Amino acid sequence: MKTLVIVAHPHLERSIINKTWLKRLKEENVAVHDLYAAYPDFKIDVEKEQALVLGYDRIVFQFPFYWYSSPALLKEWQDVVLTYGWAYGSNGTKLHGKEFMIATSTGGPKEAYQEGGYNRYPMSELLRPFQAMANLTGMKFLPPFMLQGVRNLTDEAIAASAEEYAKLLQQ
Numbered sequence: 001m002k003t004l005v006i007v008a009h010p011h012l013e014r015s016i017i018n019k020t021w022l023k024r025l026k027e028e029n030v031a032v033h034d035l036y037a038a039y040p041d042f043k044i045d046v047e048k049e050q051a052l053v054l055g056y057d058r059i060v061f062q063f064p065f066y067w068y069s070s071p072a073l074l075k076e077w078q079d080v081v082l083t084y085g086w087a088y089g090s091n092g093t094k095l096h097g098k099e100f101m102i103a104t105s106t107g108g109p110k111e112a113y114q115e116g117g118y119n120r121y122p123m124s125e126l127l128r129p130f131q132a133m134a135n136l137t138g139m140k141f142l143p144p145f146m147l148q149g150v151r152n153l154t155d156e157a158i159a160a161s162a163e164e165y166a167k168l169l170q171q
């Protein structure tokens with residue numbers, strides 16, 4: 001199973017969680033594509049991105065949860081790369097059969113993401129647009145990998161999450 005991790009973090013240099021995860025993935029030689037490094041001007045090379053994605057069986061979107069969604073460049077990537085006739089539509093079958101997974105970190109703790117909680121809605125609902133994207137493009141939506149309440153975590157807990165994430169991607 002060849003996995004491509006598409007990372008979208010606008011300030012990776014200041015990141016703790018996503019940076020730790022990436023460092024661990026590097027040790028496993030997992031292919032990582034850093035969108036903000038590749039396209040700081042948001043001018044995405046669509047053909048290059050489509051060709052890249054074709055070479056992998058599993059696509060992971062990794063990002064810090066921003067405003068109940070992903071950072072903006074990942075949305076732009078979806079808007080311009082997942083074109084009609086390529087990713088969807090009767091002839092748009094290029095992603096069919098691939099696996100798709102979200103890996104995200106949230107400031108809010110798990111308890112906040114439920115009915116009656118601070119953020120009201122469960123993550124399964126907030127991540128629904130990504131699941132719908134996977135459905136429309138014929139990809140299998142895997143259970144998301146999440147680390148929540150990240151402001152209050154010990155170094156050990158962060159390292160353990162990186163370990164768990166790396167193991168998950170080896171499967």
Ligand SMILES: Cc1cc2nc3c(=O)[nH]c(=O)nc-3n(C[C@H](O)[C@H](O)[C@H](O)COP(=O)(O)O)c2cc1C
Pocket residue numbers: 009014015016017018019063064065066067068069104105106107108109150
């Ligand atoms: C612009 C912005 C928006 C954010 N929105 C959310 C949010 O909607 N929900 C949440 O739980 N955390 C939110 N956070 C917190 C980030 O998810 C958290 O800082 C990040 O996951 C930490 O990962 P990192 O160490 O890799 O940067 C936001 C942070 C920023 C800077």
